Amino acid sequence: QVINSLLDLSSSSRTVLPSLSRPANYSHIFYAVMFDAGSTGTRIHVFTFIHTDSEELPVLDNEMFYSTKPGLSAYVDIPEMAAQTVRTMLKVAKNAVPRLEWKRTPVLLRATAGLRLLPAGKAQALLDQVQHVFDESPFFVPDNSVSIMNGTKEGILAWITMNFLTGHLRKETKSTVGILDLGGGSTQITFLPKLKKTIEDVPGADYIARFDALNRTFELYSHSYLGNGQMVARLAVLGALDAEGSCVGLEWRVFRSSCLPKKFRGEWSFGGLTYQVSGDPDGYTGYKTCYQEVLKAVKGIIHQPFELEDNTVFYAFSYYYDVAVDAGLIGDVHGGRLQVRDFKKKAKEACSKTTKRPPAFPFLCMDMTYITCLLKDGFGFKESTVLQLSKKVNNVESSWALGAILDHFYNLNIR
Ligand SMILES: Nc1nc2c(ncn2[C@@H]2O[C@H](COP(=O)(O)OP(=O)(O)O)[C@@H](O)[C@H]2O)c(=O)[nH]1
Numbered sequence: 208q209v210i211n212s213l214l215d216l217s218s219s220s221r222t223v224l225p226s227l228s229r230p231a232n233y234s235h236i237f238y239a240v241m242f243d244a245g246s247t248g249t250r251i252h253v254f255t256f257i258h259t260d261s262e263e264l265p266v267l268d269n270e271m272f273y274s275t276k277p278g279l280s281a282y283v284d285i286p287e288m289a290a291q292t293v294r295t296m297l298k299v300a301k302n303a304v305p306r307l308e309w310k311r312t313p314v315l316l317r318a319t320a321g322l323r324l325l326p327a328g329k330a331q332a333l334l335d336q337v338q339h340v341f342d343e344s345p346f347f348v349p350d351n352s353v354s355i356m357n358g359t360k361e362g363i364l365a366w367i368t369m370n371f372l373t374g375h376l377r378k379e380t381k382s383t384v385g386i387l388d389l390g391g392g393s394t395q396i397t398f399l400p401k402l403k404k405t406i407e408d409v410p411g412a413d414y415i416a417r418f419d420a421l422n423r424t425f426e427l428y429s430h431s432y433l434g435n436g437q438m439v440a441r442l443a444v445l446g447a448l449d450a451e452g453s454c455v456g457l458e459w460r461v462f463r464s465s466c467l468p469k470k471f472r473g474e475w476s477f478g479g480l481t482y483q484v485s486g487d488p489d490g491y492t493g494y495k496t497c498y499q500e501v502l503k504a505v506k507g508i509i510h511q512p513f514e515l516e517d518n519t520v521f522y523a524f525s526y527y528y529d530v531a532v533d534a535g536l537i538g539d540v541h542g543g544r545l546q547v548r549d550f551k552k553k554a555k556e557a558c559s560k561t562t563k564r565p566p567a568f569p570f571l572c573m574d575m576t577y578i579t580c581l582l583k584d585g586f587g588f589k590e591s592t593v594l595q596l597s598k599k600v601n602n603v604e605s606s607w608a609l610g611a612i613l614d615h616f617y618n619l620n621i622r
Pocket of ligand 1: 243244245246247248250278319320321389390391392393394436525526529598604605606608
């Protein structure tokens with residue numbers, strides 16, 4: 208059934224970007240396949256580009272997208288399942304790319320926080336399985352086609368994607384948009400500063416990144432916080448970060464938090480482990496108490512950029528988007544604009560809700576409060592700051608994947 212649904216390309220997004228007309232010469236069309244091996248899922252993006260002769264980047268004709276859960280890290284002790292996942296998903300690429308083009312269409316996989324957080328040997332065993340599947344495939348397998356991507360690159364590539372899709376990565380444009388990406392294991396912030404002081408003020412070299420495109424060098428403020436993704440933040444708040452190594456089995460331990468509904472008791476799975484979780488039946492609950500709990504995952508960890516002016520538009524996606532949908536702040540399809548204070552208001556609401564029935568989103572108070580805390584006490588955004596919540600732009604996924612493919616073809620010399 209999974210295979211059948213994978214082969215049903217109705218789930219694809221055929222994207223024709225604005226102001227685009229197909230050139231008569233079809234040899235100008237090229238394809239690329241990118242796998243995003245994230246901590247919570249694996250996704251495949253099949254891009255169709257049109258090469259233009261100008262000095263601009265190419266035009267994206269369309270993207271075919273498909274995703275599956277869980278992420279490869281959940282197969283840490285059964286790596287063959289990682290191979291099976293990728294093999295099944297490759298069928299989507301075979302359907303989307305004309306057979307004659309397979310041999311020159313590159314196939315790449317980049318893994319993010321899920322594999323970054325595994326012991327190196329175990330992560331490599333998963334990557335080896337994927338490499339084997341690629342090598343057997345009819346696609347072009349470039350050198351270094353399967354690897355773990357570092358967090359800074361993830362942020363820069365997402366910035367490149369969003370600025371490309373919003374039309375800001377052109378020769379003549381001056382303004383750009385910033386990005387906020389909240390993954391399961393890590394979170395990224397990236398923007399092009401207007402003030403020199405923002406670059407001078409950073410705590411380390413891993414807060415600045417550069418790349419070359421359009422005959423210039425872009426110097427970005429960019430940082431990835433490993434351990435500050437939404438799911439690992441849940442572990443931190445629950446006090447379950449090191450639970451794996453403890454001598455008491457996970458099935459016998461209950462992880463409590465004031466951020467969960469008082470009478471709630473349930474199971475929650477992440478990274479191949481299942482945790483027993485519950486509210487704090489005898490203690491305080493509510494936004495304030497929860498905020499103090501989540502603050503521990505943010506305070507002293509997140510750097511506040513010197514400049515976070517209201518005149519830079521920030522696009523927020525991944526879990527910023529998903530949690531805002533769960534909270535009813537935005538619709539599932541179109542996203543929308545939200546102020547930081549909207550997250551706070553909803554967090555308060557979610558944390559004060561008491562229902563007799565099992566809640567549909569037991570983690571909503573924790574997730575909304577974490578996001579509010581990350582934005583305000585973490586990065587230092589004002590409550591009035593407007594964020595553009597987006598899952599897709601012009602029908603293309605808001606993700607680092609497109610940026611990674613542009614980097615592959617155009618060697619953006621990210622450093
Ligand atoms: N729509 C969409 N969502 C994505 C994509 N990539 C990641 N996400 C979302 O990102 C979140 C988790 O990111 P993930 O990659 O698992 O975490 P990471 O490993 O910490 O980077 C979830 O909310 C996913 O739905 C994508 O290409 N498209």
